Amino acid sequence: MKHYKIAVLAGDGIGPEITHEALKVLKVIEERNDVTFELMPASFGACAYFETGDAFPQATIDICDQADAILKGPIGLSHEEAKKIPIDQQPERGALLPMRRRYNTYANFRPVSLPKSLAHFSPLKPEIIGEGIDLIIVRELVGGLYFGEKEMGVNDKGLRYVRETLEYDEEQIRRIMHEAFKLASKRRKLLHNIHKSNVLKSSVLWNEVMEEVAKEYPDVKVVNFLVDAAATALCLNPIQFDVMVMENMFGDILSDQGGGILGSLGLMPSACIGPDKAYYEPSHGSAPDIAGKNIANPYSMIGSVAMMLENSFDMAAEAKNVWDAMQGVFGDGYSTADLSKPGSGVTMISTEQFGDKVVEKL
Amino acid sequence: MKHYKIAVLAGDGIGPEITHEALKVLKVIEERNDVTFELMPASFGACAYFETGDAFPQATIDICDQADAILKGPIGLSHEEAKKIPIDQQPERGALLPMRRRYNTYANFRPVSLPKSLAHFSPLKPEIIGEGIDLIIVRELVGGLYFGEKEMGVNDKGLRYVRETLEYDEEQIRRIMHEAFKLASKRRKLLHNIHKSNVLKSSVLWNEVMEEVAKEYPDVKVVNFLVDAAATALCLNPIQFDVMVMENMFGDILSDQGGGILGSLGLMPSACIGPDKAYYEPSHGSAPDIAGKNIANPYSMIGSVAMMLENSFDMAAEAKNVWDAMQGVFGDGYSTADLSKPGSGVTMISTEQFGDKVVEKL
Numbered sequence: 001m002k003h004y005k006i007a008v009l010a011g012d013g014i015g016p017e018i019t020h021e022a023l024k025v026l027k028v029i030e031e032r033n034d035v036t037f038e039l040m041p042a043s044f045g046a047c048a049y050f051e052t053g054d055a056f057p058q059a060t061i062d063i064c065d066q067a068d069a070i071l072k073g074p075i076g077l078s079h080e081e082a083k084k085i086p087i088d089q090q091p092e093r094g095a096l097l098p099m100r101r102r103y104n105t106y107a108n109f110r111p112v113s114l115p116k117s118l119a120h121f122s123p124l125k126p127e128i129i130g131e132g133i134d135l136i137i138v139r140e141l142v143g144g145l146y147f148g149e150k151e152m153g154v155n156d157k158g159l160r161y162v163r164e165t166l167e168y169d170e171e172q173i174r175r176i177m178h179e180a181f182k183l184a185s186k187r188r189k190l191l192h193n194i195h196k197s198n199v200l201k202s203s204v205l206w207n208e209v210m211e212e213v214a215k216e217y218p219d220v221k222v223v224n225f226l227v228d229a230a231a232t233a234l235c236l237n238p239i240q241f242d243v244m245v246m247e248n249m250f251g252d253i254l255s256d257q258g259g260g261i262l263g264s265l266g267l268m269p270s271a272c273i274g275p276d277k278a279y280y281e282p283s284h285g286s287a288p289d290i291a292g293k294n295i296a297n298p299y300s301m302i303g304s305v306a307m308m309l310e311n312s313f314d315m316a317a318e319a320k321n322v323w324d325a326m327q328g329v330f331g332d333g334y335s336t337a338d339l340s341k342p343g344s345g346v347t348m349i350s351t352e353q354f355g356d357k358v359v360e361k362l
Numbered sequence: 363m364k365h366y367k368i369a370v371l372a373g374d375g376i377g378p379e380i381t382h383e384a385l386k387v388l389k390v391i392e393e394r395n396d397v398t399f400e401l402m403p404a405s406f407g408a409c410a411y412f413e414t415g416d417a418f419p420q421a422t423i424d425i426c427d428q429a430d431a432i433l434k435g436p437i438g439l440s441h442e443e444a445k446k447i448p449i450d451q452q453p454e455r456g457a458l459l460p461m462r463r464r465y466n467t468y469a470n471f472r473p474v475s476l477p478k479s480l481a482h483f484s485p486l487k488p489e490i491i492g493e494g495i496d497l498i499i500v501r502e503l504v505g506g507l508y509f510g511e512k513e514m515g516v517n518d519k520g521l522r523y524v525r526e527t528l529e530y531d532e533e534q535i536r537r538i539m540h541e542a543f544k545l546a547s548k549r550r551k552l553l554h555n556i557h558k559s560n561v562l563k564s565s566v567l568w569n570e571v572m573e574e575v576a577k578e579y580p581d582v583k584v585v586n587f588l589v590d591a592a593a594t595a596l597c598l599n600p601i602q603f604d605v606m607v608m609e610n611m612f613g614d615i616l617s618d619q620g621g622g623i624l625g626s627l628g629l630m631p632s633a634c635i636g637p638d639k640a641y642y643e644p645s646h647g648s649a650p651d652i653a654g655k656n657i658a659n660p661y662s663m664i665g666s667v668a669m670m671l672e673n674s675f676d677m678a679a680e681a682k683n684v685w686d687a688m689q690g691v692f693g694d695g696y697s698t699a700d701l702s703k704p705g706s707g708v709t710m711i712s713t714e715q716f717g718d719k720v721v722e723k724l
């Protein structure tokens with residue numbers, strides 16, 4: 001019997017609600033497999049800051065350090081609430097970025113996937129979606145502007161200024177490229193390399209290293225796209241893409257655009273993988289405006305469980321069952337509020353009902 | 363009789379073709395107004411580099427310096443062609459960025475506009491477009507990563523690295539904010555401030571200055587959006603936006619996403635305005651793959667003429683006539699190849715035919 005420890009960081013806003021549904025699914029998986037999951041809940045984000053004065057408290061660090069995998073809900077406060085707490089303890093700077101840094105989770109996988117049968121969820125016309133969108137963004141997650149030095153002050157003209165640095169070295173680029181090429185090898189053997197080499201020198205190095213790594217994967221076709229052109233193409237012709245690789249900030253923006261073309265950020269799970277530890281999280285924020293209303297979409301959180309099953313516990317078949325179950329619930333004509341448009345013929349269900357229906361299908 | 367000197371930089375790829383149509387329109391405007399336009403053609407971009415060894419040669423600088431306004435076509439080479447010339451003479455680094463720097467064109471206005479009657483051009487469903495998309499992106503154009511210091515080398519681990527800086531001072535932010543608030547005051551009195559303050563300290567300063575400037579425009583409602591959330595929202599609900607303000611790189615990406623939601627980058631003209639000089643250009647690249655085929659969409663270039671008429675020559679009424687004429691051609695069921703989908707009932711016309719039809723309508 002396998003035994004896995006999972007740190008469960010429910011997070012802020014809608015985090016606890018959607019985590020609750022994800023754990024229901026995990027329970028089913030546990031019951032029918034030769035595996036036990038030891039859940040270790042811990043406080044993380046704004047909730048942790050309000051409880052302990054620290055957004056990523058030592059007790060949570062200890063739990064994460066011991067865990068075989070970390071399941072993390074969304075974190076964050078509204079724009080106005082965030083202003084009330086010190087900037088470096090705001091949940092992103094105080095918890096999320098330190099987590100990424102601590103576990104060096106450089107490889108962020110963000111599937112942007114919508115079968116043809118669910119094209120009605122998308123704001124895009126059915127002919128744009130064709131046989132379905134099925135791409136995956138591979139985002140470098142621990143470099144670039146996110147982790148560069150930041151200098152604030154008053155310059156010699158007496159003006160307040162901020163200077164921050166975007167830095168990459170070849171090794172940081174090489175390891176994410178290997179992840180992307182490996183994934184492309186297992187899929188359609190097509191890799192879109194997203195960059196801005198006509199302006200950024202970091203993209204020039206990025207492309208150089210990409211070309212070096214490409215030699216090791218001769219069967220993968222590389223297509224180069226400027227990041228701005230990629231933003232156009234994601235709207236006009238998303239089905240041309242299979243695997244897309246890009247640096248941290250570009251990945252932040254384009255993956256949220258991905259949520260846009262699917263119809264909701266609620267459809268965006270993700271895996272953040274480092275050399276020794278991985279954590280799994282929705283790509284979206286904590287949606288404080290709808291928190292506690294039992295209307296959030298738990299797909300991204302349950303999907304993050306599926307990614308955990310596959311990546312951390314080698315349970316690819318069960319991961320697939322989870323995806324299929326969720327698609328099946330949608331296929332039966334149900335969906336959560338984010339995806340229910342008046343007149344679309346879809347029956348709106350709550351966060352809990354969605355979780356229950358997934359469990360039934362499993 | 364007014365007399366204006368216009369530097370005409372046709373640029374690379376499709377540049378000459380679409381410039382040709384723009385000049386036809388300008389001729390009509392000249393003929394029926396008390397104005398003469400002195401056209402001063404000059405070479406700029408890759409074409410200039412191949413002719414003179416310099417992408418922004420002194421002769422062109424002299425012409426631009428004298429001009430009352432600059433009309434600039436797209437520039438650039440294909441990814442593979444660009445590799446053959448020295449990186450600092452590539453058209454973006456060798457011509458476009460130096461132009462922006464020289465004339466300090468900090469305020470870039472990029473309309474993203476599609477009336478309901480042309481919703482069929484968009485990849486978005488008609489219900490998303492509702493009564494039409496009509497927003498304008500105000501992009502800071504001479505700061506941030508684009509103009510920061512760039513350092514390349516080998517670090518103490520023997521690894522190649524690149525470090526570049528993103529810098530803004532309060533004055534750079536204040537002046538673009540004034541542009542955005544002034545524009546919002548004249549329109550729907552709604553300003554979306556796009557930032558990434560949960561990660562970037564430059565966005566923290568950006569937002570501070572925004573709040574200071576906002577006090578001078580009490581009738582403008584400000585809505586804050588994280589850049590990633592804005593990328594989602596531009597797909598899901600673009601009609602909520604009227605004026606959006608953002609820093610340089612964010613503006614690059616989101617404005618091209620804007621071209622995506624309209625249906626083509628060919629619908630994206632722009633104005634780049636500095637304290638003493640303005641230039642006007644399509645937001646898109648030079649599309650080398652379709653150059654010389656008489657199929658490019660000249661809308662972005664003719665629209666740039668309209669923006670020039672309004673901003674540089676105080677001819678707002680004629681600018682409106684140009685917009686109306688272009689919409690009229692589309693309204694009659696014609697469009698260029700980029701917007702003609704099989705079965706859409708649209709009649710495809712060439713670059714030249716589009717220009718001729720606009721002239722007829724005028």
Ligand SMILES: CC(C)[C@H](C(=O)O)[C@@H](O)C(=O)O
Binds near residue numbers: 252561
């Ligand atoms: C919350 C924020 C810091 C984070 C990011 O920018 O990486 C989020 O937007 C994401 O994409 O995971």
Ligand SMILES: CC(C)[C@H](C(=O)O)[C@@H](O)C(=O)O
Binds near residue numbers: 198199646
């Ligand atoms: C050509 C390139 C340097 C330019 C930019 O990034 O600003 C273009 O994409 C634009 O948006 O005007």
